[in-house]
Amino acid sequence: MSHENPLLPRPATIQKIIPETGDVKTFRLTLDDAEAMAAWHHEPGQLGMLSVFGVGEAMFSISSSPTKREYIEFSIKRMGKVTRALHELEAGCQVGLRGPYGNHFPYEKFKGKDLLFVGGGIGLAPLRSLIDFVLAEENRGDYGRVEILYGARSYDDLCFKDDVLDGWVRQPGTVVYTTIDQAEERWTGHVGFVPAYLKEVAPTPENKYALICGPPVMIKFVMQALQKLGFREEQIYSTLELRMKCGIGKCGRCNIGSKFVCLEGPVFNMVEIGQLPPEF
Amino acid sequence: MERDRLAAFLDQIATRYHLVAPVAEDGVVDYRRVDDARRVVLDELSTVPPKTHFFPQTEELYSYSTVTGLEIKETVGTPAAVLFGVRPCDLKGFLALDPVFAGRFRDPYYWSKRERTIIIGLSCTTVQSTCFCQAFDGSPVNGEGADVLFTPLEAVYLVEILTSKGEQLAAEFSTFLGTEGVEEALRGKEALARELDGRFIRQVDLEGVKEKADRMFDHPYWRRLARRCLGCGICTFLCPTCHCFDVVDENRGDRTGLRVRCWDSCMFTDFTLHTSGHNPRPSKTERLRNRILHKLKYHLDRYGLHGCVGCGRCVAKCPVNIDLTKVIAEIREVD
Amino acid sequence: MKSTLETLRKEAAHLLKEERVKFVIGYAQGTDLARTTPFFAANVRQAGMLTWTPFCVYSLVKYLLDFRYDDIRLAVVVKGCDSRAVNRLVQDNQFARERVVVLGIPCGGMLDREKVLRVVEPAAALLEAEDRGTEYLLKTDCGEFCFEKQETLLAKCLECEHNVPVVADRMVGPKVPSPARPGMDRFAGVRELEALDTAARSAFWDRHFARCLRCFACRNVCPACNCKECSLERAVPGWQQGVCWLSKRTSLGLNHMFHLIRMYHVTGRCIDCGECARVCPVNIPLRELYRKVAKDANELLGMSLPGLDPEEKPLLTTYQATDPDEFM
Structure with missing residues (x-):
């Protein structure tokens, strides 16, 4: 039954834990079975189910790019039972991994286009997978200009500081706009909410796709702001988050109307979102 | 098969297979493993549907140990079973569950049992006041979904072999079966079907209901309907097509434990509750709407099958008389 | 009428x-x-x-x-x-x-x-x-x-x-005579169970609890249950730092636990309306369970039927020096 049992996690080991903020850590994992690791492939935007045995399982976005073949990363905020347990683990600990699950950002369709990423807080995690994919040497030529607008509550809450404040900034054809909600002494950058900053930056919609992830309320206002800037619904993608237990379309709790987010999501075009009942 | 040989036939099956059949206890009928055919209940619809056989309320997925490195031990070993006495509505229930547990991620727990089980359907001889299988193209004598269908007639059971699994069973227990009077029995079954057809009290008309359900998500009707809902899990747990489950770990405290899945209900407050506190279905209104639309629309959208088979259990057992047949009528009526 | x-x-x-x-x-x-x-x-x-x-x-x-x-x-x-x-x-x-x-x-x-x-x-x-x-x-x-x-x-x-x-x-409407059977004993069912020997009593509750579907109808209908957050609500994220008293798993042991927790939680609060037993889809005689505690509370502490007087203090919120303490 093993090879076909989608509910059976595969043992994985935490290779490295990178503290991102006070309550977010990035866990770098490898599957214990070398063959399985070599065969692992995920797409940007897909999900993985992590197990802490004896505590439970929870679904997370994969935050590393598929181009990073040697590991799989998850950036996880300490929130509930499973995430607390994860945060107590150290490098070398074993966890369980199922997946990858769900659809992904349609990066084939994005070829030849400019990309605008809008993220809030831990919502940058799934976008990061795509950003690094697009910025990877082997893919960079396929895409145009990359704009990243990222905000968090405070300086401390900014995730992936190495990328946001340094790595991505240095990439050619890439602009990063960073903002925090309230002024702080050590912060010389922009202060204000993401949707407001977006209006200020006023990216043009021509030949561009916008990709959003963040808290539900931020997503809502960013979508409105983008439409005001002239983006059509077809140009906007977002990821939706619902509680999941199985990840494989059986347990029935991540439905929005007739769609299961674990199968037909988490990435939705705004046209599709408009057709879904507002129950997410 | 002569009617008085049924017990002997079942006892014989029980010597070679896990025989699972409806039995009564304190007025509750559910499907259990039986060794003594005399306990089998032949004349009423079970309280709990036979989905318990393929999708038990609690099912161990695997055990684990982290004592010396992580070890995951799969739960294995599905005995060959015969599931006897499944009513036509519940047979349709299996057909509605099948596509959920199939698909790109095939559920091995469900299918290992499904494949190793021979299903003997049992035609109904009465129509209860809560029955409405007719509405969903069912019939009290419809054997679709069974391997073998038994139809009780005056002196005999008409035994219809419907699949190759059924043939296998019939060959194995051929001494109980005869071919005499089959024609007559088939006519008897037709007569029974005609007679039962007229006995349905509930006339449920689905005309236009799906189309209406497609565009009434925001209707105030749901709020009115949900006011009296208690938010318990009876309707979902007793539903032959409800398949929601939770996955939980149980830690024995010695670095070993179990992972199990157990029935869950979209009627429960915490079903969709995010860790952040956000709940996409925060009140009884959204939750009841989800259940009703799942039965009448979502399942149909996804799998091309109705999410309801008209067994009437939720109608019979809802503690506050939220009656799906009335709900269907009201959906047709509201503006 | x-x-x-x-x-x-x-x-x-x-x-x-x-x-x-x-x-x-x-x-x-x-x-x-x-x-x-x-x-x-x-x-x-x-x-x-x-x-x-x-x-x-x-x-x-x-x-x-x-x-x-x-x-x-x-x-x-x-x-x-x-x-x-x-x-x-x-x-x-x-x-x-x-x-x-x-x-x-x-x-x-x-x-x-x-x-x-x-x-x-x-x-x-x-x-x-x-x-x-x-x-x-x-x-x-x-x-x-x-x-x-x-x-x-x-x-x-x-x-x-x-x-x-x-x-x-x-x-609303005139007073009508009580339908009660003369000389009825509210605790007759409890007495019958008390008369069983331990093994038989245990078998009785095992049989009933084994059927429990944990559908929560008994709790949801119960006027003694008014907590905003219920200790029986399982797997609620973050509830008491993620601690859950009971997993959603059904088993005889956990079902016993479920019902005994409920039994103690409704002590001194159960008004004996019988709704729990009515709504139970699998006929668990829950009322007798809660009545057993009510009967004990009545015999030991003189508790009367809760809900008769809005001023009365619930049993488990009061203490009197004369309360029996043989068990301490």
């Missing part, structure tokens, strides 16, 4: 017309002869849809909690048994007494629908019900049927101690 119903509809219409309450929570005819359904009358027209028959089994008081945090007034119809739930919720400051208009109806007992449906077709329409003291007369479109109360009432009604509501702002 006809004149009582007329008075009830009139009272309800008045309250709604004067906008004294947002809803009158009462009963409407259900989907067969022997069923009613809880009904939220919101206007004068709907007040006319209220009904009063010998099938109004539901306790409606628990619905008040759905409006706990709303700034509205409600009216609720109560019988003797469920009227105690009003005091219960008021006692726990769950619902301000002045926010509810209690419409009390003296009750001649409720009929056991199973027994009635053995005689009358469920599809028959109930035209009128008449309480004739020792029997009910049901007038239907299929003829008239008489039901001897002693034979056909719900078991709980034959043990009734308060058929006249213990609290009411308006008493």
Whole structure:
């Protein structure tokens, strides 16, 4: 039954834990079975189910790019039972991994286009997978200009500081706009909410796709702001988050109307979102 | 098969297979493993549907140990079973569950049992006041979904072999079966079907209901309907097509434990509750709407099958008389 | 019952017309002869849809909690048994007494629908019900049927101690004689179980609890259960740092745990309305379980039936120096 049992996690080991903020850590994992690791492939935007045995399982976005073949990363905020347990683990600990699950950002369709990423807080995690994919040497030529607008509550809450404040900034054809909600002494950058900053930056919609992830309320206002800037619904993608237990379309709790987010999501075009009942 | 040989036939099956059949206890009928055919209940619809056989309320997925490195031990070993006495509505229930547990991620727990089980359907001889299988193209004598269908007639059971699994069973227990009077029995079954057809009290008309359900998500009707809902899990747990489950770990405290899945209900407050506190279905209104639309629309959208088979259990057992047949009528009526 | 119903509809219409309450929570005819359904009358027209028959089994008081945090007034119809739930919720400051208009109806007992449906077709329409003291007369479109109360009432009604509501702002309808069987003993079922030897008693509860589906109907219907967050609600993220008392897994042991936790939590709060046993889809005799504790509390601490007096202190919130302490 093993090879076909989608509910059976595969043992994985935490290779490295990178503290991102006070309550977010990035866990770098490898599957214990070398063959399985070599065969692992995920797409940007897909999900993985992590197990802490004896505590439970929870679904997370994969935050590393598929181009990073040697590991799989998850950036996880300490929130509930499973995430607390994860945060107590150290490098070398074993966890369980199922997946990858769900659809992904349609990066084939994005070829030849400019990309605008809008993220809030831990919502940058799934976008990061795509950003690094697009910025990877082997893919960079396929895409145009990359704009990243990222905000968090405070300086401390900014995730992936190495990328946001340094790595991505240095990439050619890439602009990063960073903002925090309230002024702080050590912060010389922009202060204000993401949707407001977006209006200020006023990216043009021509030949561009916008990709959003963040808290539900931020997503809502960013979508409105983008439409005001002239983006059509077809140009906007977002990821939706619902509680999941199985990840494989059986347990029935991540439905929005007739769609299961674990199968037909988490990435939705705004046209599709408009057709879904507002129950997410 | 002569009617008085049924017990002997079942006892014989029980010597070679896990025989699972409806039995009564304190007025509750559910499907259990039986060794003594005399306990089998032949004349009423079970309280709990036979989905318990393929999708038990609690099912161990695997055990684990982290004592010396992580070890995951799969739960294995599905005995060959015969599931006897499944009513036509519940047979349709299996057909509605099948596509959920199939698909790109095939559920091995469900299918290992499904494949190793021979299903003997049992035609109904009465129509209860809560029955409405007719509405969903069912019939009290419809054997679709069974391997073998038994139809009780005056002196005999008409035994219809419907699949190759059924043939296998019939060959194995051929001494109980005869071919005499089959024609007559088939006519008897037709007569029974005609007679039962007229006995349905509930006339449920689905005309236009799906189309209406497609565009009434925001209707105030749901709020009115949900006011009296208690938010318990009876309707979902007793539903032959409800398949929601939770996955939980149980830690024995010695670095070993179990992972199990157990029935869950979209009627429960915490079903969709995010860790952040956000709940996409925060009140009884959204939750009841989800259940009703799942039965009448979502399942149909996804799998091309109705999410309801008209067994009437939720109608019979809802503690506050939220009656799906009335709900269907009201959906047709509201503006 | 006809004149009582007329008075009830009139009272309800008045309250709604004067906008004294947002809803009158009462009963409407259900989907067969022997069923009613809880009904939220919101206007004068709907007040006319209220009904009063010998099938109004539901306790409606628990619905008040759905409006706990709303700034509205409600009216609720109560019988003797469920009227105690009003005091219960008021006692726990769950619902301000002045926010509810209690419409009390003296009750001649409720009929056991199973027994009635053995005689009358469920599809028959109930035209009128008449309480004739020792029997009910049901007038239907299929003829008239008489039901001897002693034979056909719900078991709980034959043990009734308060058929006249213990609290009411308006008493609707005349006082009617109690349907209780003379000399009845509320604790007879408990005594029977107590008389069993330990092994037999254990087997009894094992058998029943093994069937439990953990559907939460008993808790959700219970007027003694008013916690915003329930310790039995499983796997609620972050609840007490993620600690769950009980997993969702059903097993004999966990089911025992579930019911014993509930039993202790309703101690001194259970008003013995019997709703838990009525709603249980798998016939677990929950009432006897809670009555066992009530009986012990009565014998040891002199506790009377909760819900009779809104001023009384719940048993487990009080202590007296004279309380027995043999177990300490």
